[in-house]
Amino acid sequence: PTIQWFPGHMAKARREVSEKLKFVDIVFELIDARLPLSSRNPMLDQIVQQKSRLILLNKSDLADPNQTNLWVNYFREAGHHVLALTAKDDKSVKQIVPASKKVLAEKIARDQEKGIKPRAIRAMVLGIPNVGKSTLLNHLAGKKIASTGNRPGVTKGQQWLRFGTQLELLDTPGILWPKFEDPEVGQRLALTGAIKDDLLHLDDLALYELEVFTRFYPEQLKERYKLTDENLTLELPELLLLIAEKRGFKDDYERASEMLILELRQGRLGRYTLDRFEELSE
Numbered sequence: 001p002t003i004q005w006f007p008g009h010m011a012k013a014r015r016e017v018s019e020k021l022k023f024v025d026i027v028f029e030l031i032d033a034r035l036p037l038s039s040r041n042p043m044l045d046q047i048v049q050q051k052s053r054l055i056l057l058n059k060s061d062l063a064d065p066n067q068t069n070l071w072v073n074y075f076r077e078a079g080h081h082v083l084a085l086t087a088k089d090d091k092s093v094k095q096i097v098p099a100s101k102k103v104l105a106e107k108i109a110r111d112q113e114k115g116i117k118p119r120a121i122r123a124m125v126l127g128i129p130n131v132g133k134s135t136l137l138n139h140l141a142g143k144k145i146a147s148t149g150n151r152p153g154v155t156k157g158q159q160w161l162r163f164g165t166q167l168e169l170l171d172t173p174g175i176l177w178p179k180f181e182d183p184e185v186g187q188r189l190a191l192t193g194a195i196k197d198d199l200l201h202l203d204d205l206a207l208y209e210l211e212v213f214t215r216f217y218p219e220q221l222k223e224r225y226k227l228t229d230e231n232l233t234l235e236l237p238e239l240l241l242l243i244a245e246k247r248g249f250k251d252d253y254e255r256a257s258e259m260l261i262l263e264l265r266q267g268r269l270g271r272y273t274l275d276r277f278e279e280l281s282e
């Protein structure tokens with residue numbers, strides 16, 4: 001689902017998140033492992049402030065594992081607690097409780113000293129649309145949760161979902177907007193399907209996809225479209241036309257673009273990361 005963000009919506013979303021923060025011990029900030037910078041909300045630090053946080057690099061099953069390792073270290077070195085996650089996978093999701101306990105270790109120890117009886121950790125999930133918030137809630141709760149509340153502005157009674165005896169989650173995740181003011185970020189978000197931006201043309205997205213894959217994942221591209229090393233030296237528009245021809249829709253730029261983007265989103269081109277760790281030092 002696409003959400004149109006207007007200044008009023010942003011203010012409201014922000015207010016709703018701030019309200020909910022009061023009830024929780026910890027925030028699970030979900031970001032897309034393929035876009036560890038682009039898929040973060042630009043105001044999140046300001047909104048979350050001192051509240052304990054666990055950063056979850058979700059969809060790590062789709063991301064380039066080498067890049068994910070680099071990003072995990074990057075966030076750790078910046079002083080964050082972070083996990084690479086696959087919200088669809090129960091085994092992966094099980095790491096969250098022990099990781100949360102680590103984040104809250106001091107508080108838990110303090111409570112214990114004061115003789116306060118241990119209780120479940122209270123958490124909320126926070127992230128931009130499509131990053132996997134509902135998927136995570138469903139897998140934590142071990143059941144399908146109605147997602148009627150999964151939109152900014154739709155309010156309903158707050159409920160806690162229990163995950164074992166150790167974790168309780170607010171049943172409605174906090175939804176915040178991505179950094180779409182930066183065109184390159186917009187392009188990356190659009191390519192993964194995180195946002196539907198009518199201003200971006202499919203052929204631009206497909207050429208961007210080819211740029212990334214010829215540069216960083218040439219073997220994956222060659223294998224998928226039966227290309228040679230020489231093919232990869234073509235100008236990108238020529239390469240797009242060659243792929244179109246191989247797929248039997250010669251000269252149909254539009255259809256070739258659509259196919260390339262769809263196949264990328266379906267994971268047919270293998271794992272990839274668009275926000276490159278190397279870019280940080282550039």
Ligand code: G4P
Pocket residue numbers: 058059060061062085086087088089127128129130131132133134135136150
């Ligand atoms: P949201 O609540 O944050 O808006 O996101 P949601 O959970 O609806 O997830 C958006 C899409 O991302 C869904 O795919 C979901 O299955 C997929 N997804 C979430 N987490 C992961 C993950 O760790 N790995 C992978 N590979 N995919 C993940 P969809 O195509 O929109 O729906 P569906 O066909 O999977 O149901």
